[in-house]
Amino acid sequence: MPYVTVKLLEGRTDEQKRALVKEVTEAVSRTVDAPAENIVVFIEDMPKNHYGVAGTLFSDK
Amino acid sequence: MPYVTVKLLEGRTDEQKRALVKEVTEAVSRTVDAPAENIVVFIEDMPKNHYGVAGTLFSDK
Amino acid sequence: MPYVTVKLLEGRTDEQKRALVKEVTEAVSRTVDAPAENIVVFIEDMPKNHYGVAGTLFSDK
Amino acid sequence: MPYVTVKLLEGRTDEQKRALVKEVTEAVSRTVDAPAENIVVFIEDMPKNHYGVAGTLFSDK
Amino acid sequence: MPYVTVKLLEGRTDEQKRALVKEVTEAVSRTVDAPAENIVVFIEDMPKNHYGVAGTLFSDK
Amino acid sequence: MPYVTVKLLEGRTDEQKRALVKEVTEAVSRTVDAPAENIVVFIEDMPKNHYGVAGTLFSDK
Numbered sequence: 001m002p003y004v005t006v007k008l009l010e011g012r013t014d015e016q017k018r019a020l021v022k023e024v025t026e027a028v029s030r031t032v033d034a035p036a037e038n039i040v041v042f043i044e045d046m047p048k049n050h051y052g053v054a055g056t057l058f059s060d061k
Numbered sequence: 062m063p064y065v066t067v068k069l070l071e072g073r074t075d076e077q078k079r080a081l082v083k084e085v086t087e088a089v090s091r092t093v094d095a096p097a098e099n100i101v102v103f104i105e106d107m108p109k110n111h112y113g114v115a116g117t118l119f120s121d122k
Numbered sequence: 123m124p125y126v127t128v129k130l131l132e133g134r135t136d137e138q139k140r141a142l143v144k145e146v147t148e149a150v151s152r153t154v155d156a157p158a159e160n161i162v163v164f165i166e167d168m169p170k171n172h173y174g175v176a177g178t179l180f181s182d183k
Numbered sequence: 184m185p186y187v188t189v190k191l192l193e194g195r196t197d198e199q200k201r202a203l204v205k206e207v208t209e210a211v212s213r214t215v216d217a218p219a220e221n222i223v224v225f226i227e228d229m230p231k232n233h234y235g236v237a238g239t240l241f242s243d244k
Numbered sequence: 245m246p247y248v249t250v251k252l253l254e255g256r257t258d259e260q261k262r263a264l265v266k267e268v269t270e271a272v273s274r275t276v277d278a279p280a281e282n283i284v285v286f287i288e289d290m291p292k293n294h295y296g297v298a299g300t301l302f303s304d305k
Numbered sequence: 306m307p308y309v310t311v312k313l314l315e316g317r318t319d320e321q322k323r324a325l326v327k328e329v330t331e332a333v334s335r336t337v338d339a340p341a342e343n344i345v346v347f348i349e350d351m352p353k354n355h356y357g358v359a360g361t362l363f364s365d366k
Contacts, residue, residue: 007103046103049075049078049104050078050103050104050105050106051101051102051103051104052082052083052086052101052102052104053098053100053101053102054086054097054098054099054100055082055083055086055087055097055100056082056083057075057078057079057082059075060079
C-alpha cells in the first residue's frame with residue numbers, strides 16, 4: 001500500500017516503464033510517507049482504438 | 062471529466078466502438094451537463110475465458 | 123454485460139444520475155447491439171480534493 | 184451483484200481460471216448472502232513488465 | 245498478488261466483510277496456487293443510487 | 306493522458322494529497338515524456354475495514 005495504476009497509450013518502451021515505476025514509487029513514498037517496499041504500481045496499456053475524447057476515438061484523429 | 066469506462070466482450074468492430082464512443086459521450090454530456098470536449102471514454106475488451114457469471118466462465122457456456 | 127463505470131465530480135442530483143443511467147444504457151445498447159436488460163452502470167463520485175489535472179488538485183483551482 | 188475483479192500475473196491455465204471463478208463465486212455467495220447466479224467475476228492478466236513493487240518491475244527481478 | 249476487488253451494495257456488516265476477505269483469500273490461494281500472505285482484497289461499497297441495471301437506478305426499483 | 310489512480314488508506318491530509326498529485330504528475334511527465342497538463346490523477350481513500358491482506362481485514366490487525 002498504496003496501490004498506483006497508470007493508464008497509458010500503448011507504445012512506451014520497457015525502459016520508460018522501468019523509469020515510470022521507479023520514479024512514481026519514489027514520489028508516492030515521499031509525499032504520503034509510505035515505505036517504498038509497500039508501494040505497488042500497475043501499468044495498463046490502452047490501444048488507440050480503445051480511447052476517445054470529445055466523442056472521437058484517438059485512432060481517428 | 063467525466064470519465065467513462067465500458068467493459069465489453071471482445072469481438073466488436075471498430076465501427077461499433079466508434080459509434081459507442083460518440084453516442085455515450087453525447088448521452089453523458091446531455092444528462093449531467095458536461096461539455097463533450099471534456100468527456101473521456103475508455104473501452105476494455107474482455108476475453109470470453111476471463112469473465113464468469115454464476116460460477117461458470119463465459120467460454121464454457 | 124456490458125459494464126459501464128462513470129466517474130463524476132460529486133454534486134450531481136439524483137435526477138441527473140437517473141437520466142444518466144437511462145440514456146447511457148440506451149446509447150450502449152444501440153451501438154454495440156446488446157440487450158438493455160444486460161447493461162450495468164456504476165456511478166462513482168469524485169470529491170474535488172481527490173482529483174487533479176496538470177499537478178493541481180481541483181479543489182485548489 | 185456482487186462484482187469481483189481478480190488481477191493475476193499472466194500464465195495461469197484455463198483450468199485454474201475455471202476453478203478460480205467457481206470457488207470465488209461460492210465464497211462470495213456464502214459470506215455476503217448473495218445468490219450465486221447474480222455474482223460476476225472478471226479476470227485481468229498482468230504482464231510481468233506491467234507490474235512493479237518497491238520501485239522495480241517484476242520482469243526485472 | 246493476486247489483487248481482488250469486490251464491489252457490493254452497501255449495507256453489509258463488518259462480520260460479513262471479515263468472512264468475505266477470509267474466504268475469498270482462501271479460494272484464490274487454493275485455485276491459482278498463490279500464497280495467502282500475498283493476496284490482497286479491496287471491498288468497495290456501492291450506494292443504491294449509484295448502480296443501475298437495464299437503465300434504472302437500483303434505488304428506484 | 307496518462308491517467309493515474311492512487312489508492313491509499315484513508316487519513317492523509319489535504320497537504321499530503323496536494324503534494325502527491327504534484328509530484329506524481331512530475332514523475333509521470335518526466336519518465337514517459339507526456340506534457341504535465343494532460344496528466345490526470347485520481348485519489349481513492351480506502352477505509353481500514355475495506356482492505357485485507359492474507360485473509361485479514363486491516364481494521365482487525
